[in-house]
Amino acid sequence: HDHHHDPDCLFCKIIDGKIPSKKVFEDEQVYAFHDIHPWAPVHFLIVPKTHLPSMAQAAPEHAALLGHMMLLAPRLAMEQGCNPYPDGGYRIVVNTGTEGGQEVHHLHMHVIGGPRPWLRG
Ligand code: 5GP
Ligand code: ZN
Numbered sequence: 396h397d398h399h400h401d402p403d404c405l406f407c408k409i410i411d412g413k414i415p416s417k418k419v420f421e422d423e424q425v426y427a428f429h430d431i432h433p434w435a436p437v438h439f440l441i442v443p444k445t446h447l448p449s450m451a452q453a454a455p456e457h458a459a460l461l462g463h464m465m466l467l468a469p470r471l472a473m474e475q476g477c478n479p480y481p482d483g484g485y486r487i488v489v490n491t492g493t494e495g496g497q498e499v500h501h502l503h504m505h506v507i508g509g510p511r512p513w514l515r516g
Contacts, residue, residue: 398445406442406501420471424460427471436509437475437485441467447502450491468506477508482515484508 400407408414410426419427419439430438441464447453453461465487472485485508490496 401446401501404446404501405499406440406503407446410442410444419475420467424463425467427467430505435507435511437472437477438505438507438509439471439475441471441504441506443502448500449497449502450489453502464504468504472506472508475506476510478510478515483510 400411405414409416409428416428419429420441421427423444425441425443427439427441430440443457443460443464445460447457468485468487473479477483477485485506488505488507489503490498490505
């Protein structure tokens with residue numbers, strides 16, 4: 396795999412190990428790590444190893460990569476302690492562009508969930 400990196404990109408530096416992170420999962424195509432400011436008991440990010448700024452730049456050549464990321468989310472969510480569907484669960488969020496709440500311009504999928512006993516009846 397020939398991954399494109401942006402030397403000024405925070406997540407490229409995390410992927411390269413130049414900035415430390417807590418790894419959740421890694422393979423040839425993606426790196427997943429815990430969000431530094433979690434919003435919920437489980438909050439991690441799945442990022443492509445290649446520098447793609449956002450979903451706005453996604454093209455047909457990225458279909459397999461995006462499918463891989465989307466299919467990893469449920470598996471890693473369960474491994475990280477989310478409860479199973481339908482009473483458990485998680486949100487999969489991809490902020491896109493500044494007005495979409497995106498602060499780091501390297502595509503990332505947030506997986507946010509974990510036990511919320513007050514919601515489970
Ligand atoms: P965005 O707002 O771009 O969708 O989300 C960026 C996310 O990256 C935020 O939830 C933020 O907490 C997380 N983040 C920013 N800097 C770092 C960092 O240095 N390490 C880790 N693990 N997460 C970070
Ligand atoms: Zn990057």
